Amino acid sequence: MTLEDLLSDFPRRDWETVSEPDERVRFALVGLGWFTTEMVVPALRDSDRCEIGALVSGSSDKAARLRDETGATRALSYEEFHEGAGSEEYDAVYVATPNATHLEFVETAADLGKAVLCEKPMEVSVTRAERLVAACDEAGVPLMIGYRMHTNPAVRRMRELVREGFVGEPALVEGSMCQNVFEQISPDPNQWRLDADLAGGSALIDLGIYPLNTARFVLDANPVSAQGTTRSPHEHFGEVDQHVSFEVAFDNGVTAACVASQYAQMGSSFSVTGTEGRLTLSPAFFGEAxxxxxxxxxxxxxxxxxxxxxxxxxxxxxxxxxxxxDPEPDGNHGLVDMRAVEAIYESAETGERVAVER
Incomplete structure (x- = not known):
């Protein structure tokens, strides 16, 4: 078998159980920001497994307008969602509100007995993330964290090639993810991604988590210690990290060296180098891999x-x-990232290498 054959012999959806399902999962979309409206809504309208059952927003006008555009059954305010209004119209809940509000919406979804797909990062702290996982565990509802790279065919093939020994013994991971948040997300300097209380951080928790988690997925390994530095020279990044560089040691002996920035030329890459070869994703994290x-x-x-x-x-x-x-990555998987993120932020403050809580 040639190298070309090795790379091409891989199904797009190796995870698929039923190619033509008889029913669909109805979602309540909580949080109607740009990512939900521009990325998630079109994806669900094109899906043969999913449909939109309810739209939940802090703006009644926005929810009603999007309901009319998508044909969803219900438009709900946040208060109505928490009260359980219209819960018969959806089977699962997708949470894409600011990070610091994930917990309250996941707790309500769990109380209603609904499966949960929660955007990453899970929350703004390990403590709140642990409460989020506990809420779903106690209610007995499935919880998945929205690491979209796990279902990208190129990333899945990379993982299989590493498992099959293509690179030999993995030695080093290198990853980067950079964007100009004012151009790619919003020109508003008061956006929630730059608010420490709502976001929990910026470059690391919003972007650096991509190479960190992809390394864990591809290597099938967990971090044991981390060291990092942050800088925030721009006037609008006073409370959060504008740039971050970090190095993580994994339990299989591999080291990952990563950088992320919220105010730099847009681009991303990810590579695994081993004793016999190298695998590279470029671009990596902006929709094409x-x-x-x-x-x-x-x-x-x-x-x-x-x-x-x-x-x-x-x-x-x-x-x-x-x-x-059970879907993966689950809540416990997401908790590992939250603990690694906290270790990196602690290291940036102390200048010391920090063990990642197990």
């Missing part, structure tokens, strides 16, 4: 049709619910 494999003097690009990462993520979640199987 191209995989290149190197071994000796041979270099081959893995050609995969670009996928809608949000649709893949929601379809996977629905596939698991319809099949009665």
């Amino acid at each position: 191209g995989l290149t494999a190197e071994r000796g003097e041979t270099e081959v690009a893995f050609s995969v049709t670009p996928v809608d990462e949000e649709r893949e993520e929601f379809d996977y979640f629905a596939d698991r619910l319809l099949a009665g199987r």
